[in-house]
Each structure stands twice: as structure tokens, then as C-alpha cells.
Amino acid sequence: MNVETLVNDVKNRADVVVTRGQEVIEAGFETLKAANAIIVDGVQTLVQTQVAAGKELIELAQASLEKAKADGVKAVAANPIAYLPEGKDTVVGAYTETVKTVTKTGDQLAKTLASGYDSITAKIAGKKPVVKAAKKAVRKTATKAKKTAAKAAA
Structure with a gap:
């Protein structure tokens, strides 16, 4: 065994490690990008829900104050x-929507991160990962996030 053979062997193995490392970095970046899109979409939905509920509660409180002002102190003191304000339905509805959104976002995030983990593990092992589903989920989430952002901007 000569030195040239050892150098070539080490070089070939290093090339494999570098290539796999680059693939792992790319897969990790794509996974984080997908996770970010899911989180942004979920947060935008939560903000929209909470803002709408807050506006409705303010309107109800103002209507109640106007009614009290119109009826007078004696009527308010009597009853x-x-x-x-009748805000129970608004608060319960906002809470329900928040729970649904957080659950849905958490499930999507868990699936994306698990898929990313599987992809990274396969790349480290030198196998071809199944990333079609992950890419499809990323595209779907990114499209949904763009639509949500367009609605929020309008």
C-alpha cells in the first residue's frame, strides 16, 4: 500500500462526506423554510382571529355604554x-378558533419536522430520501401563506 493510494482513498471519502454534508444542509434549510411558512401562516390566522374578536368586543362595549348613557344612572343602578356587554359568544368563538388553529399548525409543523428529520437521516446514511411529500407540503403551505398575507393586506 503506497501513499498515493491512501491519499486518493481519503480524498474520495472526504468528497462523499462533503457532498452528504451539503445535502444535509440543503434539506435542513428546506425543512426550516417549510416550518417558518407554517408558523407564519398560523400566527397570521391567530392575529386575524384575535383582532376581529377584539373589535367586536369593543363595539359591544360601546353599544352597552351608549345604552347606559341614554337610560340614565337610575336605570343602570336599578338593573x-x-x-x-354580550361578548360571551365572541370570546368563546375566538377561543375555539384559536385552539383549532394552534392544533392544526402544530400538526403541520410536527409532520414537516419529522419529514425533514427523515430526509436528513437518509442523506447522512447515503440513501435517497422520500421528499416528494415534504416538497408538496412546503409548496401548499407557502401558497396558503401568500393568500393569507394578500387577504390581510387587502
């Missing part, structure tokens, strides 16, 4: 419960 104060009648002047409380």
Missing part, C-alpha cells in the same frame, strides 16, 4: 346586569 346593572342589563347593561353588561
